[in-house]
Amino acid sequence: MFHPDLFKDKVALVSGGRSGIGYAIAKMMLQLGAKVTIISRKEVPLEKAAGELAAFGAVQYKACDIRQTEQIQAVAQQIKEKHGRLDILVNNAGGQFPALAEMINDKGWNAVINNNLNGTFFMCREMANAFFIPQKGGIIVNIIANIYRGFPGMVHTGAARAGVENMTRTLAVEWSCHNIRLNCIAPGTIESSGLDQYPPPIQEMFGEAKKAIPLGRFGSVEDVANATCFLASPLAAYITGTSLYVDGAQHLNSDVMGLPNVIKSFLNPG
Numbered sequence: 001m002f003h004p005d006l007f008k009d010k011v012a013l014v015s016g017g018r019s020g021i022g023y024a025i026a027k028m029m030l031q032l033g034a035k036v037t038i039i040s041r042k043e044v045p046l047e048k049a050a051g052e053l054a055a056f057g058a059v060q061y062k063a064c065d066i067r068q069t070e071q072i073q074a075v076a077q078q079i080k081e082k083h084g085r086l087d088i089l090v091n092n093a094g095g096q097f098p099a100l101a102e103m104i105n106d107k108g109w110n111a112v113i114n115n116n117l118n119g120t121f122f123m124c125r126e127m128a129n130a131f132f133i134p135q136k137g138g139i140i141v142n143i144i145a146n147i148y149r150g151f152p153g154m155v156h157t158g159a160a161r162a163g164v165e166n167m168t169r170t171l172a173v174e175w176s177c178h179n180i181r182l183n184c185i186a187p188g189t190i191e192s193s194g195l196d197q198y199p200p201p202i203q204e205m206f207g208e209a210k211k212a213i214p215l216g217r218f219g220s221v222e223d224v225a226n227a228t229c230f231l232a233s234p235l236a237a238y239i240t241g242t243s244l245y246v247d248g249a250q251h252l253n254s255d256v257m258g259l260p261n262v263i264k265s266f267l268n269p270g
């Protein structure tokens, strides 16, 4: 749907690009002409993913934990040596676990905040200093989550993603003088590898949960990749500091009574 040369000569970095949503984003950017680096912590699946993605374009990989500044700097160095520049950063790496708020201990809380909030900030800061500020330009897309009404059952990730959303607004203004655009994508429930990691009772709930999504389906990884490519492209040149929900209107669904359906049955009995 996009022009096949949309990202020709552009260099992109996708965190968590070995799986799920990140893999789909990396694949789509490669198909649109970008040179893409993927990073994640586990080297073996990362190398395998890069091998598969090579069928779509110029891809490289490097093992990196986004919580470790030195490792992020090593990624920047590798990109500098290979391409000499970076145009697009997609902060997609993240993870969380379902838990009642009162049962989350310090370690669990800090782990999610450290990964989903601190890691995303470290990536933004390091890539801005290494590339975007000296280049006088760059684009950042931060993948968050549907936090519109809070995130019951995952308070840690709700807080971390809200932090990323506010950081994105701040940096959109603070770094506008460097011609850096930042936006968030807030995916609803997306059928991806991330969902497989939830325990069976939560997996069983997913079928019922679909009914609460106005568009009547979960999202696909391609839905998120499409929106990410749009925000990373010149088509979004005047969009910065916003959050784009990719969730079939899940975050807006206040129809707890099913009122429209009741009205329909009243108007058309039988």
Ligand SMILES: NC(=O)c1ccc[n+]([C@@H]2O[C@H](COP(=O)([O-])OP(=O)(O)OC[C@H]3O[C@@H](n4cnc5c(N)ncnc54)[C@H](OP(=O)(O)O)[C@@H]3O)[C@@H](O)[C@H]2O)c1
Residues within 6 Å of the ligand: 015, 016, 017, 018, 019, 020, 021, 022, 039, 040, 041, 042, 043, 064, 065, 066, 067, 092, 093, 094, 095, 096, 115, 119, 143, 144, 145, 146, 186, 187, 188, 189, 190, 191, 192, 193, 194, 195
């Ligand atoms: N699927 C959904 O419904 C959904 C909805 C809203 C938001 N999200 C968010 O969207 C993102 C992608 O989700 P997904 O479904 O594709 O899940 P996924 O397959 O579990 O992807 C997460 C990726 O992040 C990497 N990662 C995690 N911590 C990292 C760290 N400290 N440093 C570097 N890489 C790290 C993982 O690789 P390693 O394990 O090798 O590090 C993995 O490749 C996640 O942030 C997720 O929370 C997903």
